[in-house]
Amino acid sequence: MSAVEIRNVGKIFNVGSSNQVDALVDVDLSIASGEFVSLIGPSGCGKSTLLRLVANLLEPTSGDIAVNGKSPKQARLDQDYGMAFQQSGLFDWRSVAKNIELPLELKGWDKAKRRERAIEMLELVKLADFAEHFPWQLSGGMQQRVAIARALAVHPQLLLMDEPFGALDEMTREHMQGELLSICRRTGSTVIFVTHSIPEAVYLSNRVVVMSPRPGRITKIVDVDIEGERTDATRDDAAFFAGITAVREALRGVEMTAHVRGIEDR
C-alpha cells in the first residue's frame, strides 16, 4: 500500500470571487512507503499548498487524497504524520524537552513516558545535553533539529516538511541534510519535502516532483538514480550532477513557458 495517494486533486482559493486563484489543478502523485519525495518549483506553484492538503490543514476543492489508506482528516486525528516548517515553531516558554513532549501531551501520554520519548528523540538528533535549555538559547540549526525531533516524537510513518532548512546557512544546511537522511534510515519514514534548492532536492530524494505556477501543477517527475547510501561524497558523484541537470532542465521548461505566456499577455 502506498503511503500517500493523490488523485486528480485541485485546489481553488477564493472560489467565485474576483481574486480567485487556481492553486493546484489535476495533481496525481503516488508515494511509496519509505520513499523520500521532494516538491520543487517557483513561488506560487502550489507546493506548500499540496503539502497542506496532505496534512489536512487545507481541504481540496476536487479530487481525493489518501494517507496510509485513510482520509487526510483521519490521518491528522490519528497523528499519522509529523510536520516541520521553515520557522522551527518552537515554543519559547517551553524547554527543549517540553517542546518535544507537546504532541505526546496532546495524545494524553503520562509524564514519565513522555519524558522517556523526548530523551530518545533528543539522542536521535544528537541534542541529549540540551533537554533543559530553552529554544532561544540554541543556534538556528539546533532549533531546527529540535523541531524535527518534535515532528518524529509520535513515531509517525510520514514526515511532512515545508522548507525546514530554508532559513539556515549553506554549511549548516548540508550538515542537516545528512542528519535527516540518517534519521530516515533509522526510522524508515516516508518524507514529503518542499524546497527551493535543486541540490538539496536531488541529494535527499528518490524522486523530485517539479511543479509550475498559474495554475499550480506537476510538470515533471525526475527519478534520482544514486547508488547506495548517500554521504558527503555523493555531492561529487556523477549521478548527483546528472540529477541536478535533469531537475534544472525541467524547471527551465517551466520558466520558458511562463516567459512565453508573459509575452502573449502583453
Add this chain to the structure above:
Amino acid sequence: MSSRAASIARSALPPAVFGVGFIALWELVVKGFDLKPYFLAPPSKIWQKFTENFDLIWGATKVSGTNALVGLLVGTAFGIVMSLVLSRYRVLSDLVTPLAIALNAIPIFVLVAVLNNMFAITSEVPRRIMVTLVVYFIVLVNVARGLTQVSPTHVELMRSYAASDVAILRKVRVPNAVPYLFTALKIAAPASVITAFVSEYFGGSQNGLGSRIASNIANSKNAVAWAYVLGACLLGLTFYVISSLLEGAATPGGGSKRAKKSR
C-alpha cells in the same frame, strides 16, 4: 553570584549618584537663592515634615494604596476574563470594542463626580471603581493582543496535532499572552496609584494622599504637602517594583531577556 551583585551595583550606581546630586543641588539652590518656603521647600525641611507627620502620611498612604490595590486586582481580573471572552467570540469583540473606546474616552473626573453622587459621601467605592476602569482597559487591550497575535506556524502545528480550540488556547494563546499581561501590569500599577490620587480631588472623604496634598497646599503648608508627595512617590514606586518582580518570577528563563533574543 558575586559578579551578578557587581553588575547590579554597576547599573544602580549612576542613577543613585544622580539622585543624591539632584537633591543636594535642590537644597543648595533653595538655600543659596534664599527661596521662600511657600515657593519651594528645601529637601531637608520636607524630610523633617515627613518624619514628624509619618503616622498621618502612613494612614493616608494606606487609604490611597488600598484603593489602588483593590482597583488594580479587580480591574486585572475583569480585563483577563473579558479578553478571553472577546478573543473566543469575534462577533462580541466587534460589538463591544466601540463601546469600550467611547467609555475610555470619558475624562476621569466626570465619571468620579457621577459615581460620587451614586454612593454615600464617605464611600471609597467610587474611587475603586475608577481605578478598576482604568486598569481594566490597559489589561484588556494588551492581553487580547497576546491571545490573538500568535505565530501562524504555532497554530498550524497545533492543528497538525489534532489539538482542540481549548488545547490551543491553553498551550499556545495563554502562554503567549503572559508577557503581554505583565507589560500591562507594569503600565497599570503606577496608573492605578495616580488614578487613586486624582479621584480624591473630586469630593468624598479627605483621608487619602491626594486630598491631603490638596488641603495642605490650600493651607500654604508647602513642606507638608511635599512630604505627602514623597509618600505618594514611594507608593507608586512600590507598585511598579512589585509588578516588575512578578514579571521576572512568572516568566521562565527571565522575561525581558527572552523577548530580546527570540526571533
